[in-house]
Amino acid sequence: MPVTPRAAATVVLLRDGGSGLEGYLLRRVRTMAFAGGMYVFPGGTVDPRDSALSDGHWAGAPPDQWARILSADSDLTRALVCAAVRETFEESGVLLAGPTANDVVEDTRGANWEADRAALVDRTLSFADFLERRELVLRADLLRPWAHWITPEIETKRYDTRFFVAALPTGQRTRDVGGEADHAQWLAPATAVARHLEGDLGMLPPTVVTLRELSSYDRVADVLAAGSDRDVRPRLPQVVVDADTARLLLPHADDGT
Numbered sequence: 001m002p003v004t005p006r007a008a009a010t011v012v013l014l015r016d017g018g019s020g021l022e023g024y025l026l027r028r029v030r031t032m033a034f035a036g037g038m039y040v041f042p043g044g045t046v047d048p049r050d051s052a053l054s055d056g057h058w059a060g061a062p063p064d065q066w067a068r069i070l071s072a073d074s075d076l077t078r079a080l081v082c083a084a085v086r087e088t089f090e091e092s093g094v095l096l097a098g099p100t101a102n103d104v105v106e107d108t109r110g111a112n113w114e115a116d117r118a119a120l121v122d123r124t125l126s127f128a129d130f131l132e133r134r135e136l137v138l139r140a141d142l143l144r145p146w147a148h149w150i151t152p153e154i155e156t157k158r159y160d161t162r163f164f165v166a167a168l169p170t171g172q173r174t175r176d177v178g179g180e181a182d183h184a185q186w187l188a189p190a191t192a193v194a195r196h197l198e199g200d201l202g203m204l205p206p207t208v209v210t211l212r213e214l215s216s217y218d219r220v221a222d223v224l225a226a227g228s229d230r231d232v233r234p235r236l237p238q239v240v241v242d243a244d245t246a247r248l249l250l251p252h253a254d255d256g257t
Helices: 048-052 063-070 074-092 111-121 127-134 189-197 205-214 220-227
Strands: 006-017 020-028 043-045 137-139 144-150 159-167 181-187 238-242 245-249
Touching (some): 006 205, 020 074, 020 189, 020 220, 043 074, 063 074, 063 144, 144 220, 159 205
Antiparallel strands (some): 006 020
């Protein structure tokens, strides 16, 4: 019987580079049980406490307005958006939150920020408590839903993952925080895909498809505008076996695969 997939969220951090749009990619350490050695976007599974985030620490459209787009109920939607912002902070040091609904923290470097980030990683601190203690609100309005991928049923480790896109906030910088990743870099989406096809960057199909989709945009603003009207129906790849050959069939991908 197929393993029940775990709810997860991932965020494609974007910036306008000197030659155009760039996305942030992490290489997972090779010892990881899932996607070891692969390049991915910051993200991870939902912490059950993510759904406890109060309305007072949420900025943007309420969860019930996201629910239909994300194919989730209101509680799961809240948890998915919270997980997206939390995991991005844990894995890149970038925090999509601010003291008000119109601001974003300018810098997350320093010993105090790092102590909180480490506490979030080891789950001794919940993201809701972190925001409350620092008197911050989660800037859900900075995220745009982009895709929804479910791991094929043949896999023993499965994830039901919502993909979001977001701009790197002004003043903040990504940093190599170690942990589950051993390398990080900013790349133009088309460049990342080309290097993948050359065998230089290992990636799972959802990452490649997402980068191919993003390669048709020139600037972050264009991606965010497109993300306001995306088709994020669940995509469940199928493994098709024909004689001695196995193929992965990707449903309704925008690039035609």
